[in-house]
Amino acid sequence: MKLLFVHSNYPAQFRHLCQHYAQSGHHQVAFLSQGKEWTAPQDGNVHLQRYQLGRDPEGKLCHPYLKRFESAVLVAQACLREAIKLRQQGFEPDLIVGHSGFGSTLYLKEVWPKARFVGYFEWFYRTSGSDVGFGESDPVSPDTACRVHTYNAPIVMDLALADLALCPTRWQASQFPEPLSQRLEVVFDGIDAEAFRPLGEDERAAGLTIDTLSIP
DSSP: OEEEEEOSEESGGGHHHHHHHHTTSSOEEEEEESEEOTTOOOOTTEEEEEOOOSSOOOSTTSOGGGHHHHHHHHHHHHHHHHHHHHHHTTOOOSEEEEESSSSTTTTHHHHOTTSEEEEEOOOOOOSSSSSSSSSOSSOOOHHHHHHHHHTTHHHHHHHHHOSEEEESOHHHHHTSOHHHHTTEEEOOOOOOTTTSOOOOHHHHHHOEEETTEEEO
16 A cells, blocks of 8 residues: 655654554555654655745735635645655655644545545634633734634635544644544544553552652
8 A cells, every 4th residue: 555644743643543553564654844853753654745834924915814714725735746746756656644733634525536534633723712711801803803814715625525523632622613524533643552551569568769869
């Protein structure tokens, strides 16, 4: 199977999933990204395709509510250009796994219409109770509410095209309006249960030592 992971940073939340498939020896894995984390693994089994924006968002030339949407479209265009290059090189993904919200996955179905798209939906912006209007004494202005609500445009566009929509927690999924939240499958990101686990009886009895300080 051919897989394409998409995120503004490499490898981000897809670190372990990407490595799992890349190191299996049975799959061809590519990763489309703008940045690269300094902790990113040097995995020769993953083809890292970097995208760069054609220009920075202008801001002054568009409506204030649309600044973030313009940024998402510029990211989408940059990813589209790199996706076309990958297709020209013969890469035809069976599965696209991408983080929604940055814009990077908006136009990939235009390049690979037959590919299945799994969207990772981490957030839906609310005009009260989470992003704004939380613990504030002053009410949220209509201007702020409209601007925040418009942030959701690229997220909803992605959700409309997703063959499978994933969300990491029930609370995050609950931020989406009901018609949209019904499409979400909650799949917890997970933790390393070997590294983060309750102490065993013997470990608790032994206490904790920090340098020369012993804590019972």
